[in-house]
Amino acid sequence: MRRRSFIAASAGLAVIQGTDAIAANQPAPAGDLRGRTRAELPTPALLVDLAAFEANVRTMADHCKKAGCGFRPHAKTHKCPEIARRQINAGALGVCVATVPEAEGMVAAGVRGVLLTSPILEPGKIARMVALAQKGEVMLSLGHARQAELLNDAAGQARVTVDVLIDVDVGDRRTGILPGEPALELARLVARSKHLRLRGIQAYAGHASHVVGFAQRDKVSREAMGRAVATRELFAKAGLNVTILSGGSTGTYNIDSTIRGVTELQVGSYVFMDVDYRRIGGRNEQAVYSDFRPSLTVLTTVVSATHVDRVTVDAGTKALDTTVSWRAEAQGIPGLTYRAGGDEFGILTAEAGAKLPRLGDRLEFIVPHCDPTTNLYDRIYAMRGERVEAVWPLVARRESRS
Amino acid sequence: MRRRSFIAASAGLAVIQGTDAIAANQPAPAGDLRGRTRAELPTPALLVDLAAFEANVRTMADHCKKAGCGFRPHAKTHKCPEIARRQINAGALGVCVATVPEAEGMVAAGVRGVLLTSPILEPGKIARMVALAQKGEVMLSLGHARQAELLNDAAGQARVTVDVLIDVDVGDRRTGILPGEPALELARLVARSKHLRLRGIQAYAGHASHVVGFAQRDKVSREAMGRAVATRELFAKAGLNVTILSGGSTGTYNIDSTIRGVTELQVGSYVFMDVDYRRIGGRNEQAVYSDFRPSLTVLTTVVSATHVDRVTVDAGTKALDTTVSWRAEAQGIPGLTYRAGGDEFGILTAEAGAKLPRLGDRLEFIVPHCDPTTNLYDRIYAMRGERVEAVWPLVARRESRS
Numbered sequence: 001m002r003r004r005s006f007i008a009a010s011a012g013l014a015v016i017q018g019t020d021a022i023a024a025n026q027p028a029p030a031g032d033l034r035g036r037t038r039a040e041l042p043t044p045a046l047l048v049d050l051a052a053f054e055a056n057v058r059t060m061a062d063h064c065k066k067a068g069c070g071f072r073p074h075a076k077t078h079k080c081p082e083i084a085r086r087q088i089n090a091g092a093l094g095v096c097v098a099t100v101p102e103a104e105g106m107v108a109a110g111v112r113g114v115l116l117t118s119p120i121l122e123p124g125k126i127a128r129m130v131a132l133a134q135k136g137e138v139m140l141s142l143g144h145a146r147q148a149e150l151l152n153d154a155a156g157q158a159r160v161t162v163d164v165l166i167d168v169d170v171g172d173r174r175t176g177i178l179p180g181e182p183a184l185e186l187a188r189l190v191a192r193s194k195h196l197r198l199r200g201i202q203a204y205a206g207h208a209s210h211v212v213g214f215a216q217r218d219k220v221s222r223e224a225m226g227r228a229v230a231t232r233e234l235f236a237k238a239g240l241n242v243t244i245l246s247g248g249s250t251g252t253y254n255i256d257s258t259i260r261g262v263t264e265l266q267v268g269s270y271v272f273m274d275v276d277y278r279r280i281g282g283r284n285e286q287a288v289y290s291d292f293r294p295s296l297t298v299l300t301t302v303v304s305a306t307h308v309d310r311v312t313v314d315a316g317t318k319a320l321d322t323t324v325s326w327r328a329e330a331q332g333i334p335g336l337t338y339r340a341g342g343d344e345f346g347i348l349t350a351e352a353g354a355k356l357p358r359l360g361d362r363l364e365f366i367v368p369h370c371d372p373t374t375n376l377y378d379r380i381y382a383m384r385g386e387r388v389e390a391v392w393p394l395v396a397r398r399e400s401r402s
Numbered sequence: 403m404r405r406r407s408f409i410a411a412s413a414g415l416a417v418i419q420g421t422d423a424i425a426a427n428q429p430a431p432a433g434d435l436r437g438r439t440r441a442e443l444p445t446p447a448l449l450v451d452l453a454a455f456e457a458n459v460r461t462m463a464d465h466c467k468k469a470g471c472g473f474r475p476h477a478k479t480h481k482c483p484e485i486a487r488r489q490i491n492a493g494a495l496g497v498c499v500a501t502v503p504e505a506e507g508m509v510a511a512g513v514r515g516v517l518l519t520s521p522i523l524e525p526g527k528i529a530r531m532v533a534l535a536q537k538g539e540v541m542l543s544l545g546h547a548r549q550a551e552l553l554n555d556a557a558g559q560a561r562v563t564v565d566v567l568i569d570v571d572v573g574d575r576r577t578g579i580l581p582g583e584p585a586l587e588l589a590r591l592v593a594r595s596k597h598l599r600l601r602g603i604q605a606y607a608g609h610a611s612h613v614v615g616f617a618q619r620d621k622v623s624r625e626a627m628g629r630a631v632a633t634r635e636l637f638a639k640a641g642l643n644v645t646i647l648s649g650g651s652t653g654t655y656n657i658d659s660t661i662r663g664v665t666e667l668q669v670g671s672y673v674f675m676d677v678d679y680r681r682i683g684g685r686n687e688q689a690v691y692s693d694f695r696p697s698l699t700v701l702t703t704v705v706s707a708t709h710v711d712r713v714t715v716d717a718g719t720k721a722l723d724t725t726v727s728w729r730a731e732a733q734g735i736p737g738l739t740y741r742a743g744g745d746e747f748g749i750l751t752a753e754a755g756a757k758l759p760r761l762g763d764r765l766e767f768i769v770p771h772c773d774p775t776t777n778l779y780d781r782i783y784a785m786r787g788e789r790v791e792a793v794w795p796l797v798a799r800r801e802s803r804s
Contacts, residue, residue, distance in 0.1 A: 042526055098746045119705040121762045124444055143706055174714050174747050175706040303521040304545055304577040312576050318777045343773045344500045345576050360523045371745045375720045
């Protein structure tokens with residue numbers, strides 16, 4: 001019954017997988033969906049292919065072990081405690097998180113070694129992180145003296161010592177203090193703060209992660225991380241603790257892990273991959289970056305088929321993040337292109353001669369950008385082939401909580 | 403203490419409101435935040451200004467009453483049962499919804515008169531809508547014979563009669579059957595289906611709603627709705643029930659409500675407004691569409707201020723939808739521009755001479771597009787001036803559920 005005619009993964013652009021049209025009188029899914037087939041899932045749904053996912057987890061762990069570099073994967077990509085546990089079981093030092101609710105969700109699920117990579121200024125949020133520090137192993141990154149002062153005061157009130165990294169802006173220009181003397185001055189402030197414990201440096205080169213072409217990416221990342229390493233040496237000369245230098249991304253993991261002084265990688269997207277990363281190109285100047293396999297898809301249903309040149313699927317900007325400037329493209333089905341048709345729908349258009357899916361057909365898309373897509377869902381269906389092996393809850397999708 | 407220097411609402415682009423820097427040692431917000439001030443809310447947070455919101459609810463209700471046209475506001479904009487109740491109390495016939503979880507959330511909250519405007523093909527979802535039909539007043543829209551057959555079968559099994567509108571594609575090209583004879587044929591199929599009750603037509607002209615310039619918008623909308631009215635006449639001649647002709651949008655409410663034959667408006671964004679709608683221009687060719695007041699904002703905190711030309715706020719694509727092609731702009735603070743700086747951050751840049759906000763300052767943004775932004779949150783803080791009057795829960799943000 002199944003016509004899975006195209007699982008090609010070529011050219012770094014979105015791949016569409018077709019599955020069979022839904023059966024009439026299929027029962028309403030209810031409760032636990034474990035053991036059900038792909039055809040029984042309500043759409044739009046977020047799916048992870050376990051074979052590809054497990055290979056990705058292994059590949060990164062093996063690489064880091066071989067390179068002698070630690071890794072603390074970024075959980076903002078997945079927001080999933082089960083994935084965090086699997087990454088840690090494979091050798092990760094813990095996970096990074098981008099928000100306080102993510103930190104709370106991970107700690108509540110028993111995940112340890114949680115590093116908050118984003119700066120926080122609100123006293124309420126600082127108090128929440130201090131409360132987590134009392135419960136288990138969490139670290140914060142700081143880019144401003146005022147943050148250090150607020151955190152030290154809150155830690156003192158709670159009678160806890162909080163681990164801190166100095167967030168250094170190595171060219172990303174979003175967060176962190178400038179490298180060199182400004183960073184050193186902040187590190188000294190942290191070191192003499194009674195309730196803070198300086199652990200080292202965070203240096204995230206977001207401007208390097210998606211540079212297209214390996215040679216250029218290598219150059220940009222080495223320049224950026226060179227600033228972090230130089231700052232680390234300044235700290236060391238001043239007798240400050242620099243046990244940790246945390247940086248890197250899925251795009252630069254095989255660059256940054258070879259830089260002397262980098263102790264751990266903040267790799268995120270490698271577990272899922274996405275179209276955005278696939279197009280940056282591979283190490284030997286391959287067009288497609290294929291070190292990791294696309295494992296994350298959004299399953300959709302064709303809900304309208306009125307016109308000869310297009311069909312409509314039930315996934316628009318509320319279900320399949322399309323904030324990136326280029327469109328997801330259908331490489332797997334020749335002549336088909338996906339674009340968001342507003343918030344609720346996606347439009348598949350066909351060139352002359354291309355065959356459009358039928359009404360009720362189910363189509364799977366590799367997502368343009370994994371992080372903001374998982375942010376739209378509260379669960380991932382973990383698929384072993386055609387069957388749901390597990391349903392993984394996601395935490396902290398709700399950015400605003402009391 | 404408060405420096406609210408700029409609440410200008412000019413030029414149809416995003417307005418930034420500045421509030422005071424957060425006080426040190428502010429307590430961690432916990433539990434019920436009613437009665438707290440704006441400065442105590444964790445960011446990013448979704449806020450509605452009740453004065454503006456209530457004026458919008460009243461303006462639309464008054465207009466429709468005067469025009470002799472019903473309205474069934476689209477709840478995909480807000481996903482908020484409390485807002486639905488207020489719209490209905492003001493005179494709305496019920497609400498439209500875009501997804502089955504939205505329908506379930508609204509019915510569970512006691513909202514009646516729920517119209518599902520999107521087509522569904524999955525038997526599981528059809529069964530869920532039939533279950534809602536057993537509980538209360540819901541309607542579905544259909545654009546394909548197969549949908550009618552599946553729905554009739556499911557309704558028969560549940561021994562319920564389901565109200566149905568024929569979804570007619572009047573130029574939007576996303577959902578619906580073609581107007582004229584194809585629509586008539588589908589209506590006849592519905593009319594002779596034992597467990598379906600034909601109620602009329604849905605015709606959503608999404609391609610008209612955001613046409614910039616009133617004269618052109620008027621032209622496009624009248625052409626589109628003309629096709630719906632002609633189809634309605636065909637139905638009537640054939641002796642079919644056409645009690646309802648549902649269409650229209652916030653952009654065309656004062657056009658479609660004057661078209662003879664249109665019985666109700668599916669207006670959505672008017673309760674909140676957004677930058678996208680403000681720029682379409684007003685009735686008398688004003689640059690800003692100001693029939694409704696911007697009431698929805700995202701509250702953010704400046705979390706990094708390292709550079710002289712920019713600061714970073716804690717709202718990127720995960721908190722402030724930026725799928726529209728243009729950027730939110732800071733009209734209120736001269737020389738300031740917002741752009742998403744990735745998933746977690748927003749970047750405010752300043753032209754030469756413009757004054758940047760300080761670290762810890764809190765800034766409010768009118769959202770680029772309200773629907774996909776509310777989709778990112780699970781609650782709205784309803785503000786009466788500086789104070790939280792109520793916290794409104796949102797339903798069905800999670801698209802995928804069992």
